[in-house]
Amino acid sequence: MSLKIPFDNTYARLPEGFYARQAPVPVADPALIAFNDALARELGIDGADDARLAAIFAGNDVPDGAEPLAQLYAGHQFGQFNPQLGDGRAILLGEVTDRTGARRDIQLKGSGRTPFSRMGDGRAWLGPVLREYVVSEAMHALGVPTTRALAAVRTGETVLREVPLPGAVLTRVAASHIRVGTFQIFSARQDTDALRALFDYTVARHYPQARDPSELLDVVIERQAKLVAQWMALGFIHGVMNTDNCTLSGETIDYGPCAFMDAYAPDTVFSSIDRFGRYGYAAQADIIVWNMAQLATALVPLMPDESEAIETFTRQIHAMPDLIRAEWLTRFAAKLGITAPRAEDAGLVADLLDLMHAGSSDFTNTFRGLADGTARDEIADRDGFDKWHARWRTRIEDEADPEAAMRAANPAFIPRNHRIEEMIAAAVAGDDAPFHRLNAVLADPFSDQPDAADLRRPPTHDEVVTATFCGT
Ligand code: AMP
Numbered sequence: 001m002s003l004k005i006p007f008d009n010t011y012a013r014l015p016e017g018f019y020a021r022q023a024p025v026p027v028a029d030p031a032l033i034a035f036n037d038a039l040a041r042e043l044g045i046d047g048a049d050d051a052r053l054a055a056i057f058a059g060n061d062v063p064d065g066a067e068p069l070a071q072l073y074a075g076h077q078f079g080q081f082n083p084q085l086g087d088g089r090a091i092l093l094g095e096v097t098d099r100t101g102a103r104r105d106i107q108l109k110g111s112g113r114t115p116f117s118r119m120g121d122g123r124a125w126l127g128p129v130l131r132e133y134v135v136s137e138a139m140h141a142l143g144v145p146t147t148r149a150l151a152a153v154r155t156g157e158t159v160l161r162e163v164p165l166p167g168a169v170l171t172r173v174a175a176s177h178i179r180v181g182t183f184q185i186f187s188a189r190q191d192t193d194a195l196r197a198l199f200d201y202t203v204a205r206h207y208p209q210a211r212d213p214s215e216l217l218d219v220v221i222e223r224q225a226k227l228v229a230q231w232m233a234l235g236f237i238h239g240v241m242n243t244d245n246c247t248l249s250g251e252t253i254d255y256g257p258c259a260f261m262d263a264y265a266p267d268t269v270f271s272s273i274d275r276f277g278r279y280g281y282a283a284q285a286d287i288i289v290w291n292m293a294q295l296a297t298a299l300v301p302l303m304p305d306e307s308e309a310i311e312t313f314t315r316q317i318h319a320m321p322d323l324i325r326a327e328w329l330t331r332f333a334a335k336l337g338i339t340a341p342r343a344e345d346a347g348l349v350a351d352l353l354d355l356m357h358a359g360s361s362d363f364t365n366t367f368r369g370l371a372d373g374t375a376r377d378e379i380a381d382r383d384g385f386d387k388w389h390a391r392w393r394t395r396i397e398d399e400a401d402p403e404a405a406m407r408a409a410n411p412a413f414i415p416r417n418h419r420i421e422e423m424i425a426a427a428v429a430g431d432d433a434p435f436h437r438l439n440a441v442l443a444d445p446f447s448d449q450p451d452a453a454d455l456r457r458p459p460t461h462d463e464v465v466t467a468t469f470c471g472t
């Protein structure tokens with residue numbers, strides 16, 4: 001059966017300097033690991049047999065209508081500006097319009113070298129591919145704006161990292177791949193024509209209501225503030241919030257060393273390359289403001305008057321922390337069953353978090369336990385908890401159905417690091433069953449699913465994952 005992807009490409013119509021046309025580099029022996037049928041239907045993609053799907057999503061067979069290209073961008077990596085990055089191991093095949101009328105990018109990741117590969121091999125190994133597949137799909141099921149995973153394919157080739165590892169390709173679907181770093185590259189080059197073309201393209205594609213750069217900045221600030229508050233409410237740590245990994249669409253992108261916290265500690269860092277904790281759990285709320293300041297800086301050349309632009313943008317950036325605090329409070333109040341948060345609820349949340357921190361309580365299970373009556377078991381300071389509990393029950397007296405609200409805000413299941421590691425080890429040994437099981441359970445994270453109780457358990461001392469590594 002042949003596969004049809006109804007491509008309708010617009011990025012490829014942008015000026016040549018925005019990308020390099022580049023076909024994916026074929027691999028030795030494509031074998032399909034997973035194809036996301038539900039997402040494919042959303043995108044209007046027909047089915048095909050596994051061999052054909054494997055060939056397409058390994059990059060061996062470029063489907064009709066695709067116009068493969070590698071996108072150009074720059075970015076601040078750990079605070080240092082890198083004037084040219086770009087897709088070094090990814091290829092945008094093209095775009096489709098989904099069932100809701102939204103334009104979506106279809107991108108291969110791990111599809112071979114491009115003109116932007118620098119020293120890299122353009123490839124990905126199986127571990128990061130399956131990790132991104134599981135975590136991005138879980139984030140979607142958890143209600144977080146995110147890129148999605150359409151397919152994962154083994155390449156039949158070996159990738160050399162510290163050791164030889166099995167190669168794989170991920171197919172990622174995104175609202176777009178426009179990054180803060182995409183604006184930065186043209187701004188840094190003082191290519192105002194390109195910058196304006198990118199601005200016009202971004203506005204038309206994502207925010208047609210934005211009439212000028214300041215309005216674009218406002219809406220991106222709002223999306224990113226909401227996004228980071230959602231991450232924090234789930235104990236999610238992105239791990240590498242460089243400006244090239246920060247989207248204009250407000251979707252989570254680039255699942256590298258990301259991780260969910262087990263035991264609550266605000267300074268938690270997993271990424272092995274984040275030595276100073278720049279992108280730690282609580283730091284995310286500050287870093288996103290810094291990233292938005294870089295976007296603002298990149299937009300200045302589009303404004304008629306530079307000093308006026310700087311004044312306006314500075315005001316917008318300075319207003320962002322309050323916006324994040326408000327979003328944070330909304331999300332965490334919902335976790336306590338509070339529908340209309342008041343300012344003083346921040347203290348109620350903070351006091352619970354302090355009790356959790358003091359006893360290294362499991363973040364996910366403590367919040368889920370509030371509705372189930374098991375939260376007390378998670379807290380070391382029982383007296384402290386009882387006092388907090390009395391205050392909290394008084395606060396939610398007038399809520400209509402706080403238990404139901406809490407079950408909808410506090411997942412039973414998150415992709416726990418030790419389960420991801422276990423799943424990757426199994427897949428490397430040729431057993432994909434744990435991968436498929438994780439996907440199936442995490443598709444419905446707010447349901448109890450008693451058969452999967454083992455996946456709710458925090459890691460034992462021996463299972464704790466202390467460091468995660470970049471997707472390379
Ligand atoms: P990341 O940290 O994954 O967002 O990647 C940062 C930059 O490094 C991007 O420009 C990537 O395209 C590039 N890159 C990462 N891994 C590889 C690789 N294996 N080969 C070529 N480029 C890579």
Ligand code: MG
Binds near residue numbers: 244245254
């Ligand atoms: Mg990246």
